[in-house]
Amino acid sequence: ASAESGAPTIFDKIIAKEIPSTIVYEDDKVLAFRDISPQAPVHVLLIPKLRDGLTELGKAESRHGEILGHLLYVAKIVAEKEGIQDGFRVVINNGQQACQSVYHLHLHVLGGRQMKWPPG
Numbered sequence: 840a841s842a843e844s845g846a847p848t849i850f851d852k853i854i855a856k857e858i859p860s861t862i863v864y865e866d867d868k869v870l871a872f873r874d875i876s877p878q879a880p881v882h883v884l885l886i887p888k889l890r891d892g893l894t895e896l897g898k899a900e901s902r903h904g905e906i907l908g909h910l911l912y913v914a915k916i917v918a919e920k921e922g923i924q925d926g927f928r929v930v931i932n933n934g935q936q937a938c939q940s941v942y943h944l945h946l947h948v949l950g951g952r953q954m955k956w957p958p959g
């Protein structure tokens with residue numbers, strides 16, 4: 840995938856349940872599922888079901904405010920459901936230099952171990 844591409848991503852197939860994932864939260868607007876390559880005991884990906892131009896956070900426009908706010912709120916719900924409210928991290932990798940690999944906006948919700956700061 841490239842940052843400019845509006846091409847479908849693997850997340851479309853996960854949303855459509857054409858490929859399996861372990862879903863931890865779902866509502867009409869967002870889906871949260873376990874990362875296939877977890878970097879912490881809890882590693883959940885949280886995505887808007889409708890990409891609506893949000894290949895990456897850097898494409899956000901004013902009209903995306905509602906879904907962006909909802910994603911952050913649901914990140915907290917996911918952390919609570921996963922029992923990591925004592926400490927968790929929410930990450931958005933934006934673009935090549937930040938190691939974004941899937942061009943459908945997603946929040947990583949990470950927890951269950953001691954984190955380090957700054958990240959690599």
Ligand code: 5GP
Nearest residue numbers: 849860872873874875876932938939940941
């Ligand atoms: P990025 O590097 O773009 O911020 O994060 C993409 C994430 O998607 C990676 O952590 C990667 O492990 C995860 N991922 C890629 N393909 C799949 C898949 O088919 N299923 C699941 N559950 N996660 C995936």
